[in-house]
Amino acid sequence: MNDANANGSDEFEEFDVIPAVDIQDGEVVQLVQGERGTETTYGEPVEAATRWIDAGAESLHLVDLDGAFDGERANGAAIDSVLEAVDVPTQLGGGIRTADDAADLLERGLDRVILGTAAVENPDIVAEISADYPDSVVVSLDAKDGEVVVEGWTEGAGISPVEAAERYEDLGAAAILFTNVDVEGQLEGVATEPVRELVEATDIPVIASGGVATLEDVQALEATGAAAVVVGSALYEGNFTLAEAQAAVSE
Secondary structure, eight states, rough: OGGGOSSSSOOOSSSEEEEEEEEETTTEEEETEEEEEEEOOOOHHHHHHHHHHTTOOOOOOOOOOEHHOOOSSOOOHHHHHHHHHHHHHHHHHHOOSHHHHHHHHHHHTEEEEEESSHHHHHHHHHHHHHHHHHTEEEEEEEEEEEEEEEEETTTOOOOOOOHHHHHHHTTSSSSEEETTTTTSSSSSSOOHHHHHHHHOOOSSSSEEEEEOOSSSHHHHHTTTTTTTTEOOOHHHSSOOHHHHHHHHHOO
16 A cells, blocks of 8 residues: 555546445445435445456555445545555545544545534644644545535535635645535436536546446546546446446546
8 A cells, every 4th residue: 555645636647437335234345426315335444445446446545435325434444455465556535523543544544534514613623733744635525516525415504516616725635535425326317517627627637436327427537637536336327348448538
């Protein structure tokens, strides 16, 4: 595992296609629009993670879905097993609510923590963690109908993604993870304009997520100026391979 302090904004020298390993009740799942009860299950986390590494993944995106919904991480054992099994930069979101929790994860080998609800409720936590672990904080901005949502996408935060991104850039965030909940998990395509607006509004990398169904979607997000895309359902369902996605954005 790379040193936790050595990654961050310098990592995205080329557009990166990042496989998602979303964990619920110890299993890899994909949800539709982030709603519990819509999940499709795809097996065991370490198996999924190592499969993506073997397929050529240069980084991984982990989510503790139970943590995202319930406010505290619930899949620690599975996540520790993944961290022990992989050797690429790895980011984790879901249930990370305190600076101490973030520090514990970073010390154990995680490269980047993803803060959503915690950053909205206490923006200074971004600066606090970044002071000790530079380039380690990714702020997750999940949006429904143009508004940032928190608490597992169930509550509006009363701020637009662009306003939020500008705030967190000033506080030292290494990157923004932008998920368009309106298209998440539906395999019906991406909405590029919100991503483009974020890219133009901030100087830190924007990682796009939500709605990717085709190789054309991956290319469309690259064209917005985003630094990377997180892909879940399309890879798990075999719409295209990781190698095909990587080739599509390296042409």
